[in-house]
Amino acid sequence: MVRHIEGTIDYEKRNEVLNDNHKILIYLDDMTLTDIASQDGSYVRKFHTISKLILENQIRTFPITFDMEYDEKDVEKSSNYSLRVRIVADGKTRFITSSSVPVLTKGYGDMVDIMVEKIDLM
Numbered sequence: 745m746v747r748h749i750e751g752t753i754d755y756e757k758r759n760e761v762l763n764d765n766h767k768i769l770i771y772l773d774d775m776t777l778t779d780i781a782s783q784d785g786s787y788v789r790k791f792h793t794i795s796k797l798i799l800e801n802q803i804r805t806f807p808i809t810f811d812m813e814y815d816e817k818d819v820e821k822s823s824n825y826s827l828r829v830r831i832v833a834d835g836k837t838r839f840i841t842s843s844s845v846p847v848l849t850k851g852y853g854d855m856v857d858i859m860v861e862k863i864d865l866m
Contacts (some may be wrong), residue, residue: 749847751856753808755839757785760862761804764793765834766833768799773812775844776823794825808820821849829860 749772772795796816803809812827819825825848831839839860846852 769830770797
């Protein structure tokens with residue numbers, strides 16, 4: 745069954761305008777980590793994306809609203825899920841989420857407000 749996560753993406757400086765050639769990428773990740781041994785004996789933490797939403801050139805100012813679909817069968821109550829956002833313009837990441845945005849399980853719902861941070865390009 746298809747379910748939805750709804751929310752807003754915001755930036756502290758609301759007067760920021762995205763350029764004409766941008767993509768907003770929203771990922772729903774299963775954050776239930778699996779440690780995988782690397783060749784040097786250390787461990788790498790892996791998670792996987794269960795849904796992805798791409799908004800292209802639709803919205804140019806903050807706050808940005810979204811409605812993301814995911815398949816209910818991909819979500820287990822004992823697992824941890826999080827959203828992350830990247831806003832890309834001209835092939836370069838301009839904004840990201842800098843911290844986890846938990847959703848769906850462990851008391852977290854399906855409505856979120858996400859703050860992004862601007863990547864300083866030198």
